[in-house]
Amino acid sequence: MDNILEVENIEKRYGDLVANRDVNLAVRQGEIHAVMGENGAGKSTLMAILFGMIRPSAGTVRLRGKPVQFASTLDAISARIGMVHQAFKLFPSLTVWENIVFGAEPVRGALLDRKAARERVAALARTHHLDVDPDAVVGKLPIGMQQRVEILKALYRDAEILILDEPTAVLAPAERDGLLKIMRELAASGKTLLFVTHKLNEVMAVSDRVTVMRRGEVTDRMVTADTTAAAIIRAMTGREVSHEVVKPATARGRPLLEIDRLMVGNAAKPALDAVSFAVHAGEIVGIAGVAGNGQAELVDAVTGRRVIDGGTLTIAGTRANDLSLRERRGLGMAIVPEDRHDVGSVAGMPAYVNMSMGKHRAPPLSRRGLIDRAAMRRHAETLIQRFGVAIQGPDTRVGTLSGGNLQKLIVAREFDHQAPVLLVEQPTRGVDVGAIEYIHRVLVDERSAGRAVLLISSELPELLALCDRILVLYEGRIVRELAASQTDEKEIGFYMAGGKGA
């Protein structure tokens, strides 16, 4: 097999920052080639270079043996490279076929040939077993289907090399399995796939070879069949990372977060339908479910973003239905939000402000309404040290931090409240392996310290590793409670898909 794509000594600098240094990559025709690395390792930069979005500072890209230079993505597309971005680039109000042919429409005279366009799209979908209705409106399709539209868009433009940038980050487990199957079929039909990810199990399941990056450089190249997950992690992080979470035995204490017949939404089709559960001191309770089955509404109801239409919410023994978020926090609740950029932090302000918020109204950070910036800086420094946040100092603006570091900063701020109730949403989404290990460890520490932790995660392995109990949400109801030690991904997935228990 020949190399269809070769990258030689690619370098990309932004001022002092080196995003890619001396990167070499060889991709064979018809293989699934995984590119792995933690956040900030330079994977996305490399892909952006390959797809003509940015130009390298030095180095050569060879396509089918010939050196190429892309001035724009159009050049990359005409060189038969396609890319499926993490955030889809689709028109939600247009149909599937309109989205696919957009910009390369079949014409008859000066007019769009709708019939030909529809047929071509349908035929393309059939050949690649990408089952999707050409006339469906894209905005109404589930995420997994929208991703197929993106793939078809690239195939319609005769892409031979498909770049998939973190394609599984947004998918439910069943959709993810579907995508992995599609990837295998595409490779079998001769397409070459570049699979950018930091999820190990997917790389092990689907890829032929792996190139691992760290800090802008390639640290290792491996044949998947001959390597192990541990070896890949070592190459990604430069050290041994334990994937095992050790959970010491704790005594379950009194209930700290109680939710009783909670209703949210209109009576005809409630978003949450009589949801009842309690989280006790010293346990981690997980919420599993395909996105859109009520998790967001549950979080909104607990944090007060949404009005509770029925039932009661009790935080640390006090009814909290009608309290503001500030009052609820006052009862003893800390929150690690799903969206750490837009909700969990303020990018344009220094770390010490970000880390002081929530504690800034009381001594030592302020007295009689006057803030003490020196005390805030000291507070931030202490937390930065204790939680190992990689940041220059308390005055650094947090917008520059990588996903993992920003998450550590948020976790540091919230856990420092020592609140009895912790609401933790997607704590490791888009976070690198090292930070995942760390965040998991501190979550378990909080459990040992007697906190009641409610964990909402789309990562089933995470739920299985951390939780004591897992509740499965389906269409706004808790359809099943499972003991984490006695269940597996398959069983949880069955209930997530609406399966009925025996």
Place this chain on the structure above:
Amino acid sequence: MTMATGRPAQIWISLRRPAITGAVGIVVAVLVLALSGVDPLRALSALVYGSLAPANIADTLNWAVPLVGMTLVAAVPLRAGIINLGGDGQMVVGALAAALTAIYLPVPGPLALVLALLAGAMAGSMLALLAAWGETRFGVPLLISSLLLGYPAAGVASYLVSGPLGDLGSGLAQTAQLPLDARLPLLAGVNGGVVLIVLLCVLVIFIDRRTVFGLETQVRGENRLFASYVGINAPLQTLRLMGFAGAIAGSVGAILVLGAFYRFIDGALLSPGYTWSGLMAALVGRGEPIASVLAGFFFAALQTGGFAMQRETSVPRVFTTMMQAVIVLVLTLRFGGRSGRHD
């Protein structure tokens, strides 16, 4: 391969915005003046002399008192991302309340003066609070409620002074003159209210830099979602900021009545457009008080110089309004900012 250049590059980045703005401003000014057949050097020196020469600095300060005041009116809420378009109305009700208090309240002059200032601040604050309450209670966007409440407020004031409370003898829409002992003294030819405006600037800067309230305001301005997530009570914050801004606007109206016109004259407060110049200055400073106040003072000097230029040359005063607009446009351009990020 170009190597990164470190510190000099950093300094250039922080200076390039003002530098480019200055350069563009001067080029546009020279071009416009030359095109209209005036000697640019003569016109611009008339402008600078007319605003900053020792003989003319009092004019500039008199213009700056209301303009810088109205800059604070816009900047205080803007720091939290709130746009207050109601400055005109808040200033007018403050001015009218101050005039009526000083004229009709049967107390000794100096006490009437103090009460008139307080009445002005209260009246402006109430109107601003009404607009803010419209948003926090009924969801009317503040942008709309603050702007629209200004028109009836100015209209009612206009009606009152042209009828029931007017100085009927004068035949103009204005109140009677203030008693002599209820007026703000002139300080070297400058409206005595300048002291109050300076104190207000210091107060606003202090609140911004040193208080919990100021910090929470900045956090809200940077990221609304984050502010509510960490438990900042947004409606209460809106009411406080708008109440404060309205009080400043009312004080500006009161200062103009008590220290410049010595009566409430319909339209005299609004025609110079202090509110809108102040809003522009606040936008230039993005609500940050020191930058906004400096911009407000600069605009006051520019406009005052414009009067002198109009007298000395054939260039109309509108020229300075144009310059102001050019400066705001250039300053609010985004210079080569890289949006989005990789990895």
